[in-house]
Amino acid sequence: MRGSTAGLADTLASGSRAHAVLLELADALFASIVVAPAVVAYWKATWTLMDLYVLPENSVGSAAVCTAFGFCCDLLFCLTQNHLSRYLCPDRGRLTYYVLSRLYTCLAGVACVGAWRGAWNLLxxxxxxxxxxxxxxxxxxxxxLAALRSLRNICAAPFAVAVDTPQDYFDVPTMFRTSTRETALYVLDCVFSVAVVGSLVVFVWRGSWALLDMFLFPDDQLRSCWTSLLVGYALVVATFALQAPVRWAAARLHGAARLLLADVYHLVSFLATVNVWRGVWGLLDIYLFPDSPKISNWCTHIVSLTLLILLNCSNSIIVRGVYIDGEEPAGECVVFPCHYLRLFFHKERTKKRHRQALAAAALAANRKIEEASVPLQMPEEKV
Known part of the structure; x- marks a missing residue:
């Protein structure tokens, strides 16, 4: 669920320090208040619709069907990522790219929810x-997951926002970063990434969620959900507030010590995430047309997905790829990939500089043409 931040710090390091801090705060608020509830709403609605339509009378059969469909689609997207990136790009037609890429997101989102629901219920x-x-x-x-150096993959929104950029829209990082030229090893790498690491992430989420259901006001669902939501957002605030000192400490540590710090920090962020998700999920069940589950969940599914597509961060709903703990240099390994507004302003600054450079080049060319067109005056002869 979590992306890499390698190279982003250098890319976005422009402007004043105060401006950078304000944008970082705005990104955290956007991820927490807008993206996270929309992503949770999409998952909750899609999950419940599968409960209603996929073999509702046979729980084991329903879970098995969802697992097979989800893992097969995830594996297919992983295996074909290079072909998708090559043939689905804006250079081949912007409208075609936009429509097909968003259809990919719709299918991949359903597949991810199906894989998680199936593995969760089978467990x-x-x-x-x-x-x-x-x-x-x-x-x-x-x-x-910690032993595989892939614990960070348990994190999700609000600590991860996937911006829908054409450059890496279809990228699915694998566990061992095997080259596609090594066909057999690449297939095994994709299978391991999807089936093993993906299942372990589901196990962590399922166990944590079920333990909260068991111990956090089990006899009062409303109170339990509100408590979970408040605790989750309190931990979100604390986690984002601690990012600067944790990043400073990680930059000065090396080896196992830096990896341990990153893992502990990611575990804290996960506790915040699972509480936020559980709170939003439960409150939607309680307050949003509880007597009409089909209407409620279809509306939630469509509205949340449409909102994320319009905000250009629809890939935030997809669980894909394996990211390695501590793979970024120095303190970047504890930076959460929530760079929505910062990437937007960086893109606008880049466009402005490009326009200014073109204007300056055109002005210089015009001056050269004017100088070349002025006739040379012959010096007057002396009498």
Missing amino acids: NECTGDSAKTLLSTTAAATLS
Whole structure:
């Protein structure tokens, strides 16, 4: 769910320090107040629609169908990412690219929700929901991700905003970064990234969510959801506020110490994320047309997806790719990829500089033409 921030600091490092701080604060607010609720609403609506339409009388069969569909689509998108990037680009037609890329997002979003719902429900059927089992499976999955240096993949909105840029619209980073020229190894890499790492992330989310259901006011759903939402956003504020000192500390640490700091910081951000998601999800169930689940969830699905597409960050709904803990240099490994407004203003500044450079070049060319067109005056002969 989380993107890489490698190289972004240097790209966006322009303007005054106060201006940069204001944009960073605006990005955090945008990710927390706009993107995160919209992403959660999309997932909640799509998940519930699958409950209503995909073999509703057979829970195991429904989970199996969703798992097969979701993982097959995720694997297909991973295997064909280079071909999609090559043939679906604005250079081949902007309207065609825009329509097909957004259709890709719609299908990939449904596939991701299906894969998660299937694995989540199959785990419920196979392991049960006792506290001891939940704690053990969650701890085992968390330690496994940490051992694979991929714990950061449990993070999601509001700590990750995927901007829909043509350059990396279809990119799906794999665990071992295998080249597509090594066909067999690349296929195995994609399978491992989608099936193993993806499943471990689902296990962590499922266990954490179920434990909150079990211990956070289990007899009062409304109170439980509001508490989860408030706790989640309080942790979001604290996590964003701690980013500067944690980044400073990470830049001065090396090796295992820096990796441990990054993992702890990502775990704190995950606790904030899962509480926010659980709170928004539960409150939508309670307040948004609870007596008409089909109308409620279809409206939520369409409105949230349309909003994210119009905001140019619809890929935030997709869970894809494997990002390695500490792969960015120095303190960049603890920077969350929430660069929506900063990327927008950087793009506008780049366009302005380009226009100014073109205008200056045109002015210089005009001056040369004028100088060349002035006739040379012959010196007067002396009498």
